[in-house]
Amino acid sequence: MNSAGRFAPSPSGELHVGNLRTALLAWFFARSTGRRFLLRVEDLDRARAGAEAEQLRDLAAIGVTWDGGVVRQTDREHLYTAAIGRLTEAGLTYECFCTRREIQEAPSAPHAPQGAYPGTCRNLTAAERAAKRSLRPAALRLRSAVSEVTVEDLLHGSFTGAVDDFVLRRNDGVTAYNLAVVVDDAAQGIDQVVRGDDLLPSTPRQAYLASLLHIPVPEYAHVPLVFNADGARLAKRDGAVTLADLAGAGIGVDRVRDALLVSLGLPPGPLQAALAVFDPAALPRRPWVWPGLAEPGA
Numbered sequence: 001m002n003s004a005g006r007f008a009p010s011p012s013g014e015l016h017v018g019n020l021r022t023a024l025l026a027w028f029f030a031r032s033t034g035r036r037f038l039l040r041v042e043d044l045d046r047a048r049a050g051a052e053a054e055q056l057r058d059l060a061a062i063g064v065t066w067d068g069g070v071v072r073q074t075d076r077e078h079l080y081t082a083a084i085g086r087l088t089e090a091g092l093t094y095e096c097f098c099t100r101r102e103i104q105e106a107p108s109a110p111h112a113p114q115g116a117y118p119g120t121c122r123n124l125t126a127a128e129r130a131a132k133r134s135l136r137p138a139a140l141r142l143r144s145a146v147s148e149v150t151v152e153d154l155l156h157g158s159f160t161g162a163v164d165d166f167v168l169r170r171n172d173g174v175t176a177y178n179l180a181v182v183v184d185d186a187a188q189g190i191d192q193v194v195r196g197d198d199l200l201p202s203t204p205r206q207a208y209l210a211s212l213l214h215i216p217v218p219e220y221a222h223v224p225l226v227f228n229a230d231g232a233r234l235a236k237r238d239g240a241v242t243l244a245d246l247a248g249a250g251i252g253v254d255r256v257r258d259a260l261l262v263s264l265g266l267p268p269g270p271l272q273a274a275l276a277v278f279d280p281a282a283l284p285r286r287p288w289v290w291p292g293l294a295e296p297g298a
């Protein structure tokens with residue numbers, strides 16, 4: 001089968017146990033359905049030198065295997081430019097000169113979803129655009145014809161979310177995540193997107209963009225995150241949460257992998273055994289609170 005799932009980390013630092021748990025889930029979803037599993041480094045933004053190598057090392061250490069080489073977004077600008085060109089040719093983009101503050105202060109359009117771009121630059125004349133260009137560089141926005149879109153998610157069912165005139169290219173020239181992710185998934189033949197459920201609200205925008213680009217919408221599964229004891233999303237500051245930190249505390253990678261598997265209702269041990277019994281319908285639907293792991297004998 002020429003279909004694929006993927007894990008697409010941003011190389012901003014080491015992966016923590018929450019990221020590793022999501023990676024395991026993406027791997028189980030893909031492998032249990034006969035898909036290839038691809039890795040993409042989302043380095044358009046927030047990249048730290050050395051982080052990619054650490055992330056790949058840690059994924060391999062917990063048993064995640066991937067097919068082919070690793071793809072990096074910074075090598076793929078030509079694909080993003082081509083997609084933006086297609087949208088622009090179809091009259092589906094416009095330049096936006098608004099600052100964040102101007103957007104916050106502008107009155108919102110009637111019936112627009114909260115936080116939606118108010119449309120300030122949507123209908124500028126050529127003369128107005130020329131005048132604004134001399135003041136600051138433009139971002140490029142999508143000229144959206146809808147205000148919401150419904151997507152289907154394997155864990156969440158139907159999910160309806162806002163779609164506004166979101167940014168495709170930022171005014172510093174960097175391609176926006178929502179455009180890059182859609183173009184990359186399509187170009188890599190990815191038809192299954194498994195990722196943290198913090199990204200569910202962005203999914204209607206991505207599915208809409210895919211439809212405008214005549215790209216098939218992938219299957220989605222947005223999986224619960226790992227929380228700290230305060231009920232907030234786990235972060236590096238929550239103590240020993242990376243494989244390196246945990247190893248420093250005497251806790252080996254196999255114990256971390258096993259804790260993650262057990263948290264998913266799966267048997268501990270090498271991933272193949274868990275894969276054999278993996279069942280999306282049986283997955284926990286609530287965030288998992290990271291319990292910390294005690295040093296053996298402590």
Ligand code: GLU
Pocket residue numbers: 007008009010042181194195199
């Ligand atoms: N690079 C994003 C992140 O690490 C994930 C994007 C995705 O899976 O679509 O949060």
